[in-house]
Amino acid sequence: MSINNQFQDLVQQADLNSPAPETEPERQAWFLARARRIVQNRRAQQDRALTFRVETFGCQMNARDSEKIVGILESAGFTEAASEDADFLVYNTCTVRDNADQRVFGRLGRAGHLKKNRPGMKIAVCGCMVQERTNVEKIRKSYRFVDLVFGTHNLYRFPEYLCSALESEGMVIEIWDRADRIVEALPVARKYPFKSGTNITFGCNNFCSYCIVPYVRGRERSRAPMEILRECQRLVADGVVEIMLLGQNVNSYGKDLETPCSFAQLLTEVCKIEGLQRIRFMTPHPKDLSDDLIRVVRDNPKIARHIHLPLQSGSDRILQRMNRHYTKEQYISLAQKIREQIPDVSITTDIIVGFPGETDADIDDTIDVVRRVGFDNAFTFIYSKRAGTPAAKMPDQVPEEEKSRMFDRVLKAVQETAHGRAERLTGRTMEALAEEVNVRDGRYITARLSNNMLVHVPGDASLIGKMLQVRLDECRGFYFFGTIV
Numbered sequence: 260m261s262i263n264n265q266f267q268d269l270v271q272q273a274d275l276n277s278p279a280p281e282t283e284p285e286r287q288a289w290f291l292a293r294a295r296r297i298v299q300n301r302r303a304q305q306d307r308a309l310t311f312r313v314e315t316f317g318c319q320m321n322a323r324d325s326e327k328i329v330g331i332l333e334s335a336g337f338t339e340a341a342s343e344d345a346d347f348l349v350y351n352t353c354t355v356r357d358n359a360d361q362r363v364f365g366r367l368g369r370a371g372h373l374k375k376n377r378p379g380m381k382i383a384v385c386g387c388m389v390q391e392r393t394n395v396e397k398i399r400k401s402y403r404f405v406d407l408v409f410g411t412h413n414l415y416r417f418p419e420y421l422c423s424a425l426e427s428e429g430m431v432i433e434i435w436d437r438a439d440r441i442v443e444a445l446p447v448a449r450k451y452p453f454k455s456g457t458n459i460t461f462g463c464n465n466f467c468s469y470c471i472v473p474y475v476r477g478r479e480r481s482r483a484p485m486e487i488l489r490e491c492q493r494l495v496a497d498g499v500v501e502i503m504l505l506g507q508n509v510n511s512y513g514k515d516l517e518t519p520c521s522f523a524q525l526l527t528e529v530c531k532i533e534g535l536q537r538i539r540f541m542t543p544h545p546k547d548l549s550d551d552l553i554r555v556v557r558d559n560p561k562i563a564r565h566i567h568l569p570l571q572s573g574s575d576r577i578l579q580r581m582n583r584h585y586t587k588e589q590y591i592s593l594a595q596k597i598r599e600q601i602p603d604v605s606i607t608t609d610i611i612v613g614f615p616g617e618t619d620a621d622i623d624d625t626i627d628v629v630r631r632v633g634f635d636n637a638f639t640f641i642y643s644k645r646a647g648t649p650a651a652k653m654p655d656q657v658p659e660e661e662k663s664r665m666f667d668r669v670l671k672a673v674q675e676t677a678h679g680r681a682e683r684l685t686g687r688t689m690e691a692l693a694e695e696v697n698v699r700d701g702r703y704i705t706a707r708l709s710n711n712m713l714v715h716v717p718g719d720a721s722l723i724g725k726m727l728q729v730r731l732d733e734c735r736g737f738y739f740f741g742t743i744v
């Protein structure tokens with residue numbers, strides 16, 4: 260677990276005989292100290308460790324938030340459980356698609372049954388889904404066994420809510436419409452000891468017409484560059500060799516700061532951190548990816564040779580309805596410029612198929628972009644209505660059968676180009692970060708190339724976290740088998 264020493268000191272110094280301080284982060288340190296005491300007492304009473312489980316849905320940002328929740332629970336004295344049958348169960352939810360909400364409600368129903376057989380069990384729901392009032396109402400009325408509901412803007416107050424949930428009966432609900440501050444320095448439990456994500460911005464100002472994020476995560480807020488750099492330095496000192504800088508649109512980083520700082524400038528500073536071997540970022544919006552950024556990636560070998568550049572559609576008409584602020588040709592020239600300037604870069608993308616009003620002619624345009632850019636990989640999604648977004652109200656929704664037919668066409672084009680792109684690397688020797696023992700065959704470890712592709716090589720757990728030189732022997736479509744050289 261990575262816990263900032265300063266925050267650790269605050270927790271140690273917390274005077275539980277006095278009321279909780281009003282200032283942050285002292286207040287959360289005080290509540291964390293209090294939570295520790297409660298957990299210690301219960302452990303002594305029950306003569307067993309108290310367990311927790313955090314179930315995460317959705318994107319990288321949520322995964323990062325879950326690491327913070329896990330960090331706080333571990334720091335309070337809980338031990339991680341292998342299943343949802345735990346003393347403190349957290350669902351960190353996503354709301355990008357309507358069916359994501361349904362999945363969470365299904366899981367919650369099952370958790371209610373677990374709770375009947377586990378006295379004292381507490382259940383919390385947080386994340387994007389509960390930023391929507393209708394979902395909170397549904398939990399309040401139909402899932403009355405839930406103990407705690409909190410949103411994305413007040414996650415930093417989790418130690419305080421944790422105490423309330425542990426000390427009281429009944430549902431605690433706290434959802435904020437906007438963030439009042441960015442609180443740094445709470446504990447974080449990283450999933451991988453050697454790599455980590457770091458938030459650089461929160462929220463989004465873009466209002467793509469199909470997306471709920473700006474409504475649930477709020478307007479864009481950038482963290483101060485010094486805070487980000489300090490966090491990266493701390494991570495490196497703690498054994499991290501790869502950092503991914505995270506934001507809904509990293510290109511707009513810093514525009515809201517008192518002293519503006521561009522994403523390209525921030526990235527240049529992060530590259531200077533000694534001991535940091537690889538830097539990734541997610542996600543740049545194509546409408547404002549600057550020449551400066553391309554140059555910084557080109558000139559810094561520490562930055563991964565991978566740019567994820569969400570296309571969404573190749574049709575100008577659909578792009579306009581999506582409110583994406585670029586055209587097909589602008590996207591293609593940007594991708595070409597990136598490829599010219601950064602040899603070996605892989606470009607991956609997201610594509611939505613079956614957007615309201617979309618026709619076969621629009622899909623032809625999307626396939627044309629897929630072929631002309633030659634994506635190394637693409638995540639293709641069938642459009643599904645997201646309640647609360649402008650696209651959900653558009654009258655010309657595409658019938659489901661049409662959508663799946665269009666989807667198959669796009670997928671075929673993507674697979675053809677992606678296989679060709681991967682194939683050309685066969686026989687090359689490249690640097691790869693060993694990430695884990697292969698889940699299917701324990702004689703192999705799985706490593707990630709700078710271009711984000713995976714390679715499986717014979718080896719054991721002792722290699723995990725190391726940067727290896729690997730020869731790519733055999734291409735299997737989207738991944739390789741290789742040998743350490």
Ligand code: SF4
Pocket residue numbers: 463464465466467470471472473507508544
């Ligand atoms: S850029 Fe568009 S798709 Fe991405 S989070 Fe913002 S509104 Fe959603």
